[in-house]
Amino acid sequence: MIEYVVPENIDHRLLARAKGLLAEGGLLAFPTDTSWSLACSMKSREGIKKLKSLSVERDERYFTLLCSDISQFGEFCSMDNTRFRLIKRLSPGPYTFVLKTLLGTEKVLGLRRREVGIRIPCHPLPLALVSTLGQPLYSVTAKRNMTAGYEGTWEEPEDPDDTRFPPIPEEELFEGGWELEDINGIDLILDGGEEQNRMFSTVLDVSGDEVIVLRQGVGPWPV
Numbered sequence: 001m002i003e004y005v006v007p008e009n010i011d012h013r014l015l016a017r018a019k020g021l022l023a024e025g026g027l028l029a030f031p032t033d034t035s036w037s038l039a040c041s042m043k044s045r046e047g048i049k050k051l052k053s054l055s056v057e058r059d060e061r062y063f064t065l066l067c068s069d070i071s072q073f074g075e076f077c078s079m080d081n082t083r084f085r086l087i088k089r090l091s092p093g094p095y096t097f098v099l100k101t102l103l104g105t106e107k108v109l110g111l112r113r114r115e116v117g118i119r120i121p122c123h124p125l126p127l128a129l130v131s132t133l134g135q136p137l138y139s140v141t142a143k144r145n146m147t148a149g150y151e152g153t154w155e156e157p158e159d160p161d162d163t164r165f166p167p168i169p170e171e172e173l174f175e176g177g178w179e180l181e182d183i184n185g186i187d188l189i190l191d192g193g194e195e196q197n198r199m200f201s202t203v204l205d206v207s208g209d210e211v212i213v214l215r216q217g218v219g220p221w222p223v
Contacts, residue, residue, distance in 0.1 A: 002177055002189045007031075007125040010190075015132040018188060022133055026187035027051060029142060029180045030129065032066075032121040034094050034199045034218060036174045038146075038186065039066065039126075039139035048110055048138055050185055054146045060109075061098050061203070061214070062165070064117040066137040068130040073097075073118055076105045076136070083206050092122040094219040098205040109138060115207050125190060141200065143172045146183045165203055165215035173198035 003014055018028055022039075025046030029038050038054065040047025042065060055062070065076065070088055073079055077099035079087070087097055096119045106114060118136070121127070130137055174180055175198060177191030202219035205212040213221055 001181060001186065002191055004191050004193050005125070007123065007128075007192045010125065010128050014190075015128060018129060018190070019132050021187045022047065022129075022137075025050065027054075027185055028129070028137075028188050028190065029177065029183070029186050030125050030190040031123060031177075031192055031196045032126055033092070033123045034121070034141075034197070034201045035168075036142040036177070036180060036196055037066070037126070037139045038142050038183075039129075039137040041133060042109060042136050042138040045110070051138060051140060052110075054183065054185060055140050055143075056145060057140070059165075060111050060113060061115055061117050063109075063138060063140050064096055064119055066126050066130060066139050067118060067120050068127045068136075070120065072130075072136055073099070075102075077101055077116065077118060086206065086211070090219070090223070092120040092127075094122070094199065094201045094217060095119055096201045096203045098203065098207055098214065100207045115205075117203065119201065125192065129190075141168060142174055142180060142183070143168065144174070145172065163205070163212070163214060167215060167217070168200045170198045173200070 022041040025044045040051045096117045098115050098117050101114050175195045177189045199218040202217040203214040205214050
């Protein structure tokens with residue numbers, strides 16, 4: 001299930017295999033510029049269903065569209081010139097931007113709300129996957145509670161008006177690709193062979209008039 005790759009020079013046959021798995025509803029695991037991610041094709045209902053079943057997050061803003069170019073943002077999200085300039089300045093990098101979806105995007109992704117997280121990671125491996133697939137990947141951060149088939153309960157925040165995301169405890173994140181083999185449902189792990197930093201992205205809600213920090217991660221804000 002693990003394939004070791006050189007992220008800057010991935011065998012085209014392996015990328016073709018990954019594309020086929022994604023098209024058939026498969027799940028892939030790979031490192032990004034922050035931590036390990038699990039992802040499926042954004043147009044595979046079966047893949048999205050499998051991905052969501054592994055995560056305990058109920059808020060769909062935890063799920064992220066990984067893009068290879070900022071032009072892809074405009075295909076799925078509402079973005080004016082001000083937002084475009086901000087996103088372009090911070091991308092690629094460890095930032096996730098919450099944007100209003102365009103009509104139809106929530107139907108494709110099975111969303112219950114009109115916002116979605118979207119970003120361009122600064123890592124050649126996910127960028128190559130997105131380019132090969134020809135569309136963004138739908139992803140979520142890989143966490144250790146997925147390995148045990150965790151069936152926890154959602155804890156409502158004490159303040160219902162507090163929309164911030166809690167930071168992900170470092171011990172919940174992975175370092176090596178071999179650790180993800182315990183997660184049921186992953187069809188392919190792409191591993192660059194180096195230990196992964198256990199970090200999380202900074203999540204910025206740019207769907208309104210002001211930028212709201214939903215989670216402070218490795219990406220500095222303000223900049």
